[in-house]
Amino acid sequence: MNSLDTRLGTLRGPARPLPHSARTLAALTANPACDRRSVIDAAGIDKDALATHLGTPGPVRKSQLALRFGLAFEDRVLGRDHAELVRLLRETLGLDLADVAYEDLNRVATDQERSTPTLRHIRTRSLIISAATGLAPPRTVLNHPVLRLPVAGHPVYLEPDVLAFHHDGTFHVVEIKSFPVIHGQADPVSVNAALTQAAAYILALRDILADEGLSPECVSDDIVLINPLNFTQRPTATRQSARRQVNSLRFHLDRLRRLPELLDHLPTGTSLDLAPDPEGKPTRPRRDLAASLARLPAHYTPRCRHHCDLAVYCRDEARSRNRTEALGTAVREDIAGITTTTTALALVDGHIHPSDAQEDITRALRHAQRLYDDLQAGSA
Ligand code: SF4
Numbered sequence: 001m002n003s004l005d006t007r008l009g010t011l012r013g014p015a016r017p018l019p020h021s022a023r024t025l026a027a028l029t030a031n032p033a034c035d036r037r038s039v040i041d042a043a044g045i046d047k048d049a050l051a052t053h054l055g056t057p058g059p060v061r062k063s064q065l066a067l068r069f070g071l072a073f074e075d076r077v078l079g080r081d082h083a084e085l086v087r088l089l090r091e092t093l094g095l096d097l098a099d100v101a102y103e104d105l106n107r108v109a110t111d112q113e114r115s116t117p118t119l120r121h122i123r124t125r126s127l128i129i130s131a132a133t134g135l136a137p138p139r140t141v142l143n144h145p146v147l148r149l150p151v152a153g154h155p156v157y158l159e160p161d162v163l164a165f166h167h168d169g170t171f172h173v174v175e176i177k178s179f180p181v182i183h184g185q186a187d188p189v190s191v192n193a194a195l196t197q198a199a200a201y202i203l204a205l206r207d208i209l210a211d212e213g214l215s216p217e218c219v220s221d222d223i224v225l226i227n228p229l230n231f232t233q234r235p236t237a238t239r240q241s242a243r244r245q246v247n248s249l250r251f252h253l254d255r256l257r258r259l260p261e262l263l264d265h266l267p268t269g270t271s272l273d274l275a276p277d278p279e280g281k282p283t284r285p286r287r288d289l290a291a292s293l294a295r296l297p298a299h300y301t302p303r304c305r306h307h308c309d310l311a312v313y314c315r316d317e318a319r320s321r322n323r324t325e326a327l328g329t330a331v332r333e334d335i336a337g338i339t340t341t342t343t344a345l346a347l348v349d350g351h352i353h354p355s356d357a358q359e360d361i362t363r364a365l366r367h368a369q370r371l372y373d374d375l376q377a378g379s380a
Pocket of ligand 1: 034304311312
C-alpha cells in the first residue's frame with residue numbers, strides 16, 4: 001500500500017472502499033471543480049451513507065418500475081439471439097449479417113468468478129488483442145466484456161453493455177439506455193451522461209491497445225446508442241460522437257493526479273469514518289462529521305442533484321453560508337468574483353467598497369436594486 005492509499009484509508013476509516021464505475025467517472029466530469037467529490041470518490045467513501053447519517057439523504061433514485069423497464073429493454077435488445085442488436089448494428093455500422101459472431105464473456109466464468117471481474121477482463125483483453133492483430137477471426141460482438149482503466153493509480157473495472165468490432169478494423173462501444181427517443185429527440189442531459197460513460201470505455205479500450213503497441217485509433221470516438229423509440233420498447237439506434245466527452249474525461253483523470261496536493265491541505269487526522277457499531281449503525285456525532293466534511297472544499301451547482309448523493313447536504317451548506325452558487329449557475333456566473341449574497345448586498349448598500357475588479361458588477365447590482373425598488377413602488 002502506498003502513502004496515497006494510506007492517506008485515503010485514514011480519511012475513509014475501516015469501511016470497505018467503494019469502487020469507481022463508468023457512472024462515477026462520468027460524474028467526475030459533471031462537476032470537475034468539486035474537490036470534495038474528487039477526494040471522497042478517490043477514497044471510495046459511501047456518499048449515500050454519509051448523506052443519510054447527516055440527515056440529508058440524496059435525491060430520489062430511479063424507481064423499481066424504471067429499473068424493471070430498463071432490464072426488460074436490455075433483454076429485448078440482446079434476447080432472441082441478438083436479433084434486434086444485429087438489425088441495429090447493420091443499420092448504424094453497416095455490419096453484414098454474415099459478419100456477426102458473438103462472445104459472451106459471462107460464459108467464461110463461474111457465478112463466483114463473475115463477481116470478481118479479473119477473469120473476464122483477461123479474456124476480454126485477449127479477444128480484443130487477437131481481433132486487433134488479426135491473429136484470430138474477430139468476434140464481431142462481445143457481450144458483457146470487462147475493461148480496466150487506471151484511476152488515480154488504482155485499476156477500475158468497467159462493464160460496457162456490448163463492444164462491436166467492425167469488419168474494417170474499428171471498435172465501437174454500444175450503450176443500451178432506457179431513456180426514450182421521442183420524435184427523433186432524446187433528453188440531451190441523459191445523452192451526455194451516456195456518452196460520458198462510453199468515454200470511459202473508449203479510454204480503457206485504447207489503453208489495452210496502446211499497452212500492446214497497437215494503434216489506439218482503432219477505437220472509434222463514435223458510439224452506438226440504443227434507446228426505446230417513443231413510448232414503446234421498440235429499440236432504435238443512433239451513431240453519436242463521444243469525442244468531446246473522451247477529451248474531457250482524459251483531462252479530469254489527469255487532474256486526479258492532484259490528489260496528494262488536495263490531501264496536503266487537510267488537517268492531520270481528518271476522517272469521514274462513520275464509526276459504525278457492531279450492528280453497522282453509524283455512531284459518529286453529526287457535528288463532528290460535518291466539521292470534517294467542511295474541510296473539503298465543495299463546488300455546489302444545482303445540477304449536482306443529477307449525479308451526487310451529497311447534493312442536498314451541499315445545497316443546504318451553500319445556503320447556510322449565503323453562497324451565490326445556491327442561487328444557480330447563472331447567478332454565480334453573472335456576479336463572478338462575489339462569492340456570497342452577504343457581500344453582494346453590502347456592495348449594493350455601500351457598507352463595503354468595491355475592489356477594482358468588483359466595480360462593474362457593483363454598478364450592475366445597484367442598477368438592478370433601483371429597478372426593483374421602482375417596481376415595488378409602482379405596485380404599492
Ligand atoms: S453535491 Fe457536493 S460533493 Fe457532490 S459534486 Fe456537488 S458540491 Fe461536490
